[in-house]
Amino acid sequence: MAAPKYIFVVGGVMSGIGKGVATSSIGRILKSKGFKVTAIKIDPYINIDAGTMNPTVHGEVFVLDDGYETDQDMGNYERFLSETLPSINYMTTGRVYQEIIRKERNLEYKGNNVEVVPDVPLEVLRRIDEAQKAAQSEVTIIEIGGTIGEYQNIIFLEAARMLKNKNPRDVAVVMVSYVPIPHNIGEMKTKPTQYAARSLNSVGLQADIILARAAVPIDAKRKEKIGIFCNINPDHVISAPDVDSIYDVPLNYEKDGMGDILCDVLGLDKRPSNLKDWESFVTKTKNPQKEISIAVVGKYFMSGDYVLSDVYISVIEAMKHAGAAQDVKVKLAYLDSEVYEKDPAKLEELKQYQGILVPGGFGSRGVEGIIAAIRFARENKIPYFGLCYGMQLMVVEYARNVAKIPDAHTAEIKPDARNPVIHIMEHQKEKMEKADFGGTMRLGTYPCKLRHDTIAREAYGDVEEVQERHRHRYEVNLNAVIKLTEAGLKFSGTSPDHNLMEIAELPREAHPFMLGTQFHPEFLSRPLTPHPLFVAFLKACLPAGRPL
Ligand code: GLN
Numbered sequence: 164m165a166a167p168k169y170i171f172v173v174g175g176v177m178s179g180i181g182k183g184v185a186t187s188s189i190g191r192i193l194k195s196k197g198f199k200v201t202a203i204k205i206d207p208y209i210n211i212d213a214g215t216m217n218p219t220v221h222g223e224v225f226v227l228d229d230g231y232e233t234d235q236d237m238g239n240y241e242r243f244l245s246e247t248l249p250s251i252n253y254m255t256t257g258r259v260y261q262e263i264i265r266k267e268r269n270l271e272y273k274g275n276n277v278e279v280v281p282d283v284p285l286e287v288l289r290r291i292d293e294a295q296k297a298a299q300s301e302v303t304i305i306e307i308g309g310t311i312g313e314y315q316n317i318i319f320l321e322a323a324r325m326l327k328n329k330n331p332r333d334v335a336v337v338m339v340s341y342v343p344i345p346h347n348i349g350e351m352k353t354k355p356t357q358y359a360a361r362s363l364n365s366v367g368l369q370a371d372i373i374l375a376r377a378a379v380p381i382d383a384k385r386k387e388k389i390g391i392f393c394n395i396n397p398d399h400v401i402s403a404p405d406v407d408s409i410y411d412v413p414l415n416y417e418k419d420g421m422g423d424i425l426c427d428v429l430g431l432d433k434r435p436s437n438l439k440d441w442e443s444f445v446t447k448t449k450n451p452q453k454e455i456s457i458a459v460v461g462k463y464f465m466s467g468d469y470v471l472s473d474v475y476i477s478v479i480e481a482m483k484h485a486g487a488a489q490d491v492k493v494k495l496a497y498l499d500s501e502v503y504e505k506d507p508a509k510l511e512e513l514k515q516y517q518g519i520l521v522p523g524g525f526g527s528r529g530v531e532g533i534i535a536a537i538r539f540a541r542e543n544k545i546p547y548f549g550l551c552y553g554m555q556l557m558v559v560e561y562a563r564n565v566a567k568i569p570d571a572h573t574a575e576i577k578p579d580a581r582n583p584v585i586h587i588m589e590h591q592k593e594k595m596e597k598a599d600f601g602g603t604m605r606l607g608t609y610p611c612k613l614r615h616d617t618i619a620r621e622a623y624g625d626v627e628e629v630q631e632r633h634r635h636r637y638e639v640n641l642n643a644v645i646k647l648t649e650a651g652l653k654f655s656g657t658s659p660d661h662n663l664m665e666i667a668e669l670p671r672e673a674h675p676f677m678l679g680t681q682f683h684p685e686f687l688s689r690p691l692t693p694h695p696l697f698v699a700f701l702k703a704c705l706p707a708g709r710p711l
Contacts, residue, residue, distance in 0.1 A: 167295050168333050168429045171323040172306045173368075175340035175359025180376040181412075182339045183236030185403070186306040187243030188413040189337065191441065192422040193302050194244060195413075196434040201252060201298035202240040203291060203305045204233065207315035209257040215601050222473040226632045226686055227253070230607025235476050236306065242480060242689050243413070251294045256315070259286050284322035291322070302429070311338070312362040324367040335428045338363060338370040339403070342377040342385065351377060353388050360393035370395055371428045372421075374403045399424055408483075410445050410690060413438060444487055444690050451492040455704050457482065458516040460498045460536045462529035478522050478550065481688035485697035491705065500532030510539045518546040518676075518704035521553030523634070523683060527576045534560045541669070546676035546703040548696070551635055554679025555585045558639055558647065558667055566650035568643065575637050584643040591636040604636050609658065611665040611682065617655030618678055619666045622699035628659070631682035638681065639664035656680070676703030 172186045186202055194200045210216055213224045214232030225238040231250030241248055263286050267277050295303045307323070309316040327334040340356040360370055373389055375381040380402040381389075390397030401419040406412060416422075422436045459475065479495060486493040496516065502509050513519060519540045521533055533553075537560040540547035549557040555573055562571035562584040570577075573585035587595065594603045608630045613620040623629055639647075641662065644654065651673060656666030669677040680696065688694035 164299075164301065166330065166333050167300065168302045168335070168431060169291070169295075169326060169330075170302060170304045170335045170337060170425065170429075171368075172304060172337045172339060173320065173323075173363065173370075174307075174310045175338045175363070175373075176310065176355040177341055178310050180339060180341050181403070181409075182306050182308075183234075183239045184243075184409045184412050185337070185339045185374055186236070186304050187239040188416055189421065189425065190240065190302075190304050191243045191413045192417060192436055192438070193304075193425065195436045195438050195441070196422055196426075198301045198431070199299060200244060200302045200304065201246065201248065201294060201300040202244060203252045203254070203294050203303065204236045204240070204308065205287070205305065205316070205319050206234055206253075206255045206308045207313070207319065208255045209260075210255055211257040211261060212253070212255065212602055214604070214606075218474040223476045224634070225477065226606055226634045226683065228608045228632065230602075232602060232606065232634070234308075235473065238477050238480070238686065239409075245689050245691060246298075249294075249297060251290060251297055254287070254290055256318070259283060259290070259318075262286055262290075279318065280321060281325065283318045284325055287319055287322035288326055291326075302431075311359055311366070317366065320363075320366045320368060327368065332430050335371045335425060336363070336368050337372045337374060339374045339376060342375045342381060344378055351379075351381065351385050353385055353392065356389055357392040360389075360395075364394075372399045372401060372424060374401050374416075376403045378405050380404045399428075408445065408448060410441070410448065410483075414442060414445060440691055447487040447490065448483060448492075451486065451490055453489075453491040453705065454494060455491055455517040455701075455706075456494045456496060456515065457518045457520055457704065458496050458498050458513055458536075459520050459522060460500050460533055461522055461524055462500055462533075475522050477683070477685035477688070478520070480690075481685040481694055481697045482701075484688045484690050484693035485701045487690070488693045488698055489701050489705065491701065493701065498536075500529035500536060503532035503535045504529070507535060510535060513539050513545065514543065516545065517706070518548065518700060520548045520700075521550065521556060522685075523551035523553065525552070525575070530556065530576055534563075538564055541674060541677055544674055546700060547674075547678070548676070548700040549679030550685065551633075551681060551683055554667055554681050555635075555637060555639070557677070557679040558584055558643075558652070558664075561650065561652050561667075562643060562647060566643075566646050566652070568646060571643075573637055582643065584640050584647070585637050586640040587636055588638050595636070605633050605638075608632050609682075611656040612659050612661075613666075614653070614655045614657075617653060617666075618668050618671065618676065618699065619655040619696070622695045624695065629656075631665070631680070631684060632686040633682045635681060639667070676700060 190200045212232045223235040233253040307319045386397040386400040426433045482493045562568040570581035571584045572580040574583035654664045665681045684694045684696045
């Protein structure tokens with residue numbers, strides 16, 4: 164194999180302008196040219212992983228196959244690249260230092276001083292190298308979180324500089340910058356980008372490509388200006404206008420020849436891009452035959468005046484993928500479950516929706532409201548899909564209102580409930596007592612056996628066993644299983660030893676679609692391969708699939 168190539172993606176001017184989608188899109192383009200590609204995310208936090216961060220602060224915690232709890236950008240990479248990424252592809256400042264300190268304690272530095280420079284960037288580069296080798300990638304794309312000029316990400320920029328210095332022809336730097344159009348001026352201003360380019364220069368790096376994020380495509384005049392002031396070829400300034408769908412982004416970049424420019428910069432042979440399958444997916448999302456509305460009932464929605472849909476990004480994307488496959492536009496309404504606690508009459512609003520989904524979650528806020536919404540879905544035969552907490556609370560609702568199990572609850576909320584139909588997993592107890600919270604849930608991929616003649620098994624295409632990703636501490640209490648089953652609930656998926664209930668559903672005769680999974684199917688849905696359970700849920704929500 165020729166020398167591996169590296170692309171560092173850094174942010175200029177401000178955060179939140181889509182470096183993750185830029186990284187993912189570059190990956191998709193290069194993959195479509197036939198290169199073997201992988202992507203790495205660097206988060207400058209001290210946290211070892213994203214698992215201990217509050218989703219309302221940091222967005223969704225994305226779980227990898229191997230159980231690592233990461234930033235939501237890893238989800239974008241997997242979705243855009245159609246690749247399964249391992250934990251070595253995610254690092255934080257904390258993770259890097261943890262490894263350095265471990266090595267120091269084990270005398271692996273052989274008595275030398277361990278210094279912030281170069282030992283920290285060297286550990287960063289060692290991890291990049293390990294990820295590249297694991298993926299056997301021809302091109303490795305590394306997104307450095309944060310913005311240039313911040314103190315936090317300087318060691319990572321230093322790693323990029325060291326690698327570029329060693330292999331000048333094998334490293335490209337892409338700066339994602341923001342080009343504002345102030346209302347009162349009505350003109351695109353490039354000055355912030357010029358300053359960002361200089362800050363990048365001050366750490367010894369020069370952008371090869373600048374992605375000009377702006378409300379509209381950037382014109383030739385501004386390309387010229389950025390070219391002169393930021394010291395790059397104006398053709399290497401790529402338009403990155405706001406888009407309706409993130410899936411448009413690779414197609415937009417290609418309009419400006421992104422793939423070939425990268426090949427030029429890195430000395431890769433120019434091959435044609437083939438984004439046909441991607442394009443047809445995007446076209447399908449744009450011209451749907453039907454439209455339906457799904458209520459997403461949860462608690463993490465509001466932060467001040469803003470709706471935080473980032474917390475559920477994988478669920479939202481999984482719905483888009485399944486929607487494209489069904490030729491339907493899925494409109495999601497985020498409904499705060501606490502409202503139903505204060506005013507149960509409000510539950511009636513749920514009748515406007517073709518389906519109800521309860522995503523994963525933790526803690527007590529809004530739980531009784533969620534349970535009331537689940538009951539409403541069951542009694543009114545509205546298709547229901549529960550993910551993790553959404554499955555556990557579906558079981559609680561059924562236990563209380565159908566199986567008539569007194570004081571049924573999840574032990575997460577009521578540890579002394581007489582009938583904790585959801586209880587803590589045995590091996591989790593000790594961890595909780597020791598306050599050992601980080602990275603200790605039941606995480607990552609586990610097998611799930613599917614029972615014959617169930618909605619779940621049919622949805623998956625009649626396979627015996629599936630692999631799905633998990634993130635939970637609680638589970639269905641085996642002591643409650645017989646009572647629940649007698650009352651009509653079916654556990655259609657279990658761990659191979661039958662000890663863990665992985666999928667619960669109501670038989671079709673009782674309800675058009677009432678199904679919950681202990682795992683998170685949303686983590687495995689991809690644009691070109693939507694998740695079968697999301698597809699089955701949507702089919703049930705479509706008016707023809709739902710007996711009225
Ligand atoms: N809080 C529940 C548990 O820990 C569900 C977790 C989730 O929804 N991811 O088991």
